[in-house]
Amino acid sequence: MTSLLVDANYLVVKVGSSLVTNNGEGLDQKAIAAWADQIARIVKQGKHVVLVSSGAVAEGMQRLGWKKRPTLVNELQAAAAVGQMGLVQMYESCFSLHGMHTAQILLTHEDLADRKRYLNARSTLRTLLDLGVIPIINENDTVATEEIRFGDNDTLGSLVANLIDADALVILTDQPGLYSADPRKHADARFIQQGMAGDIELEKMAGGAGSAVGTGGMLTKILAAKRAARSGAHTVIASGREHDVLIRLANGELIGTHLRAGQIKTLAKKQWLADHLRLSGRVVLDDGAVKALTQDGKSLLPIGVVAIEGSFERGEVVACVDAQGHEIARGLVNYTSLEASRILGQPSSEIERILGYIDEAELIHRDNLILI
Ligand SMILES: Nc1ncnc2c1ncn2[C@@H]1O[C@H](COP(=O)(O)OP(=O)(O)O)[C@@H](O)[C@H]1O
Ligand SMILES: N[C@@H](CCC(=O)OP(=O)(O)O)C(=O)O
Numbered sequence: 001m002t003s004l005l006v007d008a009n010y011l012v013v014k015v016g017s018s019l020v021t022n023n024g025e026g027l028d029q030k031a032i033a034a035w036a037d038q039i040a041r042i043v044k045q046g047k048h049v050v051l052v053s054s055g056a057v058a059e060g061m062q063r064l065g066w067k068k069r070p071t072l073v074n075e076l077q078a079a080a081a082v083g084q085m086g087l088v089q090m091y092e093s094c095f096s097l098h099g100m101h102t103a104q105i106l107l108t109h110e111d112l113a114d115r116k117r118y119l120n121a122r123s124t125l126r127t128l129l130d131l132g133v134i135p136i137i138n139e140n141d142t143v144a145t146e147e148i149r150f151g152d153n154d155t156l157g158s159l160v161a162n163l164i165d166a167d168a169l170v171i172l173t174d175q176p177g178l179y180s181a182d183p184r185k186h187a188d189a190r191f192i193q194q195g196m197a198g199d200i201e202l203e204k205m206a207g208g209a210g211s212a213v214g215t216g217g218m219l220t221k222i223l224a225a226k227r228a229a230r231s232g233a234h235t236v237i238a239s240g241r242e243h244d245v246l247i248r249l250a251n252g253e254l255i256g257t258h259l260r261a262g263q264i265k266t267l268a269k270k271q272w273l274a275d276h277l278r279l280s281g282r283v284v285l286d287d288g289a290v291k292a293l294t295q296d297g298k299s300l301l302p303i304g305v306v307a308i309e310g311s312f313e314r315g316e317v318v319a320c321v322d323a324q325g326h327e328i329a330r331g332l333v334n335y336t337s338l339e340a341s342r343i344l345g346q347p348s349s350e351i352e353r354i355l356g357y358i359d360e361a362e363l364i365h366r367d368n369l370i371l372i
Helices: 029-044 056-064 073-096 109-113 115-130 153-163 200-205 217-229 245-250 265-276 287-294 337-343 348-355
Strands: 010-015 048-053 102-107 134-139 168-173 194-196 234-239 257-260 279-285 305-310 317-321 327-332 369-371
Touching (some): 010 029, 010 153, 029 048, 029 245, 048 115, 048 153, 073 102, 102 115, 115 153, 153 217, 200 217, 217 234, 217 257, 234 245, 279 287, 279 327, 287 327, 305 337, 337 348
Parallel strands (some): 102 134, 194 257
Antiparallel strands (some): 317 327, 327 369
């Protein structure tokens, strides 16, 4: 078997606090520069990479001279706000050596639960990736309250993988991968080279965090693999300290623990659309649009729509039906039903004139569409 990253074009790479901050000793410039170098090289090979980086709290504590992780939420939030500055500065300067830009994106649970914000985050991330920019994502710790925090960035990484329809989630940590038990406590633990994401046996092997700066430990990584698999993304858990780990994985080397997603991407996406979102309305397509969707794999443009039925918001799921009323596809719509009824039948170049603004040229982007 070769690495699951060989055929992956869209990657989410997550680096944990202990790695980024040298176990809480301060930002590990050498390590961060090495990942930036590797990411720059795989982007040049044609892959797209989103980086989810932890370390804000640990770096903030270091900058504020705090020896013990605070327990008060407002102190944790203050530390995160201070540390995040250091994190983004470091990433920006390391990537700029490769002539690349970075973008800071801070997300909360609500951003991903709300359909409208979800679509906005998704289209911003895709735009950044198309521009060759490396998005650097962290949780927006300063505003996230205890009850709704992701807490660990493994969960956030998997949600970002779902969000951008990534092919793979790579979790870099301070261990070579998953062992049959926490290797810090069990010297005889067996290394697990591969498995299926979602296998309950893996959850039994995984324990909590290994260091004072990490949160979640291996269990959140295994659960993240299960979640990433729901949109068809494979997961690799590997050591961020392994030399050229991302390059070697991209070239096929089997490093770390490889957890394969059981479902193929299109089926996973279908399942995800079916599970998470209720149908809010219908758009009736002309014959040209039916062909564009079903035969040419195109997005749905307003010009191919002849009628709008029902009332829906941006980000809700609508059915696409042909002139006979047969459903041929469903997807996340970029405009409300009111807006859609104003722009239907019109070329996308007219959207701005009619509505006074333009969110997207497509009514439903093909990435947000599944054929029935
Ligand atoms: N079965 C296991 N295999 C490997 N590591 C495990 C296992 N169970 C628990 N761990 C612990 O998980 C730690 C990694 O998670 P964590 O400390 O949260 O780091 P990160 O900041 O990278 O997310 C390891 O250092 C290890 O001690
Ligand atoms: N948002 C937090 C991340 C929390 C965290 O510690 O995550 P991780 O070390 O990846 O398990 C931070 O930047 O400090």
